[in-house]
Amino acid sequence: MEGGGGGGGAHYNPKTVEEVFRDFKGRRAAILRALTTDVEEFFKQCNPEKDNLCLYGFPNEVWEVNLPAEEVPPELPEPALGINFARDGMQEKEWISLVAVHSDAWLLAVSFYFCSRSGFDKADRKRLFNMINEVPTVFEVVTGSAKKQTDEQQPSSVNKNGNRSKSNSKLRDLDVKSSRKKIEVDEEEDEGVEEGDDEEEEHGETLCGACGENYASEFWICCDMCEKWFHGKCVKITPARAEHIKHYKCPSCSNKRARP
Incomplete structure (x- = not known):
């Protein structure tokens, strides 16, 4: 020894x-x-x-x-x-x-x-x-913090996969970008994107239908009726709750439906 x-x-x-x-x-x-x-x-x-x-x-x-x-x-x-x-x-x-x-x-x-x-x-x-x-x-x-870190990393991967498979809920986070009718998952920036100006306008200039602020890194959700995007916190929708929503209607569209 x-x-x-x-x-x-x-x-x-x-x-x-x-x-x-x-x-x-x-x-x-x-x-x-x-x-x-x-x-x-x-x-x-x-x-x-x-x-x-x-x-x-x-x-x-x-x-x-x-x-x-x-x-x-x-x-x-x-x-x-x-x-x-x-x-x-x-x-x-x-x-x-x-x-x-x-x-x-x-x-x-x-x-x-x-x-x-x-x-x-x-x-x-x-x-x-x-x-x-x-x-x-x-x-x-x-x-035990090493195991905890591993466990905490796993759900994020699962959530991304879940967002990828549930196009109807139109969830948006850092890795999810949308078009008008569907969501697409971009894990890497593709070179030579066609219509670059349109994409920049779509993702960089998207405003929250509730507060009017730009999209940043927070969770977003899209209304299936008016197709406007909203910060989850502005409409009180969490990512976990959104997973169970098949067709999301924003407060404005919900009120319209409720009127006689």
């Missing part, structure tokens, strides 16, 4: 972006195991009666609670010292989250230590950071 909590002697030196990222993933997996699967054992080992303790993650995905390295400065950056002292002074979830935050900082410090030692240039450092940034942080995983 990378003994005494020091971790990674001079003999261990990942020299490429891929090798450093592999090292990062191994250490990250080890720390995640300590803070999730093995959390009871980790909690037990962080005895407040002991001296300054650190949580180490090793490239082989093994974690260890140990004293800091004796040599100064240590071979690698040190994790947060004394994590055991706060164990019984705060709620367990909050304590675990605090350890997770400091572990994220340590993982980055170790990776960029190898960057400096191996002489990575700007492009390599940026590529490594982008690779690291593609995976959730330890804090996000431990607190």
Whole structure:
């Protein structure tokens, strides 16, 4: 092991972006195991009666609670010292989250230590950071926010598909643009659009039938009777409610229908 909590002697030196990222993933997996699967054992080992303790993650995905390295400065950056002292002074979830935050900082410090030692240039450092940034942080995983972010992203995709299939409701958001009789979904700007002036007038100069303001990024809905567009908030229609409306009639058209 990378003994005494020091971790990674001079003999261990990942020299490429891929090798450093592999090292990062191994250490990250080890720390995640300590803070999730093995959390009871980790909690037990962080005895407040002991001296300054650190949580180490090793490239082989093994974690260890140990004293800091004796040599100064240590071979690698040190994790947060004394994590055991706060164990019984705060709620367990909050304590675990605090350890997770400091572990994220340590993982980055170790990776960029190898960057400096191996002489990575700007492009390599940026590529490594982008690779690291593609995976959730330890804090996000431990607190469940990584899953929450994934769940929050999913409905937006579903809503777009729903808008695409329900042409009668004529829903409009950032990704939905309309013609007079149907809605079209533009996921990318097409080059060489015919009648560019007409499209600009249609989408850039469309005014809300209620407040008279231009279309921006908010939710819009179109009346199937007069074919005027309205801000959802102006006619008190939410995207969720609009999903269940097959033929929408604005307040003005509804009042006309109600007259004898």
